[in-house]
Amino acid sequence: MTKNPTKNQTTDSLHTVWENGGFLGLVCKACDHRAVLDRSAMPIIRWNNMTPLRSLTFRCGSCGASGKGPEHWTMFLPMDAEQARRFVSGYDDVQRADI
Numbered sequence: 124m125t126k127n128p129t130k131n132q133t134t135d136s137l138h139t140v141w142e143n144g145g146f147l148g149l150v151c152k153a154c155d156h157r158a159v160l161d162r163s164a165m166p167i168i169r170w171n172n173m174t175p176l177r178s179l180t181f182r183c184g185s186c187g188a189s190g191k192g193p194e195h196w197t198m199f200l201p202m203d204a205e206q207a208r209r210f211v212s213g214y215d216d217v218q219r220a221d222i
């Protein structure tokens with residue numbers, strides 16, 4: 124029924140990630156493992172892809188937990204490769220994504 128999917132999102136989408144620099148930081152809630160996906164790892168990070176982040180299923184590279192949404196993941200939006208590296212090494216000065 125949605126006529127204009129670009130205007131009804133209240134949570135962050137892949138478009139938000141693209142707009143913010145193209146990096147998506149993930150923290151696994153099961154084991155606290157951190158990872159960053161970029162556009163080469165995840166080509167669906169692109170302009171006008173309004174797929175909400177909470178609808179994407181990820182699998183943790185550390186504990187193997189698989190799932191989607193805020194029950195499984197905390198997501199962050201590093202602005203550049205440097206912030207992405209800091210995020211993975213444990214710094215929390217990165218903007219949190221709204222999922």
Ligand SMILES: [Zn+2]
Nearest residue numbers: 151154183186
């Ligand atoms: Zn995990």
